[in-house]
Amino acid sequence: MQIKAIRPDFVAEITEIDLRLPLSDAQVAEIDKVMDHFAVVVFPAQALNDDQEFAFANRLGPLEETRAVVDVHKQRLAYNQMNDISNLDVDGSILALDDRRRMFNLGNLLWHSDSSFKATPAKYSMLHARIIPPEDGNTEFADMRAAWDRLPEKTKHQIETLVCDHSLIYSRAQLGFDAFTEQELINYTPVPQRLVRRHPGSHRKSIYLASHIGTVHGMPRPEAMVLIRDLIEHATAREFVYSHKWKQFDLVMWDNRCTMHRARPYDDKNHKRDMRRMTLTDCAPTLEQPA
Ligand code: OGA
Ligand code: MN
Numbered sequence: 464m465q466i467k468a469i470r471p472d473f474v475a476e477i478t479e480i481d482l483r484l485p486l487s488d489a490q491v492a493e494i495d496k497v498m499d500h501f502a503v504v505v506f507p508a509q510a511l512n513d514d515q516e517f518a519f520a521n522r523l524g525p526l527e528e529t530r531a532v533v534d535v536h537k538q539r540l541a542y543n544q545m546n547d548i549s550n551l552d553v554d555g556s557i558l559a560l561d562d563r564r565r566m567f568n569l570g571n572l573l574w575h576s577d578s579s580f581k582a583t584p585a586k587y588s589m590l591h592a593r594i595i596p597p598e599d600g601n602t603e604f605a606d607m608r609a610a611w612d613r614l615p616e617k618t619k620h621q622i623e624t625l626v627c628d629h630s631l632i633y634s635r636a637q638l639g640f641d642a643f644t645e646q647e648l649i650n651y652t653p654v655p656q657r658l659v660r661r662h663p664g665s666h667r668k669s670i671y672l673a674s675h676i677g678t679v680h681g682m683p684r685p686e687a688m689v690l691i692r693d694l695i696e697h698a699t700a701r702e703f704v705y706s707h708k709w710k711q712f713d714l715v716m717w718d719n720r721c722t723m724h725r726a727r728p729y730d731d732k733n734h735k736r737d738m739r740r741m742t743l744t745d746c747a748p749t750l751e752q753p754a
Contacts, residue, residue, distance in 0.1 A: 464490070466497055473606045474705045475501040482509045482519045482714060491522060494716075498587065499664025502722045503604045503705060506714040509591070513739065516591050516714075517542050520741030527578060527585060527742040531631060533567045533647060540739065548590060548738040550731040557735060563642055570634050571726040573674035574605065574699055576719045577742055580629040580675045582654045585719040586743040594737035595709045600729030603706045607669040607721045608662060610698035614670075619659075622670075622694070626680040626750065627687075628653035633677030653677060657749040662721045669721040670698055671749065698723065720745065 464480040475497055480490065497504055511519065520526060526544045539553045550565065552558050558565045578585035590602070611619070630653040632643065643651065658679070660671045672695050679687035707715055717724060729736060746752070
């Protein structure tokens, strides 16, 4: 495989590999090595179907077994482990404007790290573009290791040992969405995560931020949320951000332990965008991982 840096220490492109074919142990090891150094890897022109995307992800590590969405019974995709990142209904038509799933999915436009609201959060995400709109709908990625490196020493000291609670309820509340069912409220009970992590593959520290954060342990909520807003603002300054302009059949893989990402808007009322995401699970809750 050919590896080309797109952004030093952050984004790379890998070509001359066919992800439809079973990966060798050496290929898996090499992809992990690239992921440890960079945090976002683009594999252009991979015309995968669901079986091939599933097999590829499954080869890289243990998968997240559940989807975290509303109306979980209304599913277009066959694999339970595949997340439907689209504006499409079960029959393939564009979701109605007032559909609860559309409202909920708009949360992807907020900066986040996948599944930080799960006790054991996500490791890598792999997002594959099947249908893209004629314009817009980029995905942006922010480098949380670089953002940590550039924090003032005083702030590093202040936040280093903090623990935050994450929930989908908190991120959706920022958009005025609160139409959760009783069961969803139970499923999305907040979970604690360290605010500062050490990335095992690079030994670099990173800030573990997401719009899913709703409290910081030991702080009054307004004080906590002002701090989190400031950190997100710092960490998403343009110097830390790569904006991916999709081409059909791009597969983009990112490490949720040291990045945030967000979707950008597009004309979702008139154009289809069909993306499918496989997600690897991390090894343990962040508080059970070495600081
Ligand atoms: C995701 C996600 C952003 C996008 O797949 O986890 O946040 O641009 N996607 O669709
Ligand atoms: Mn996401």
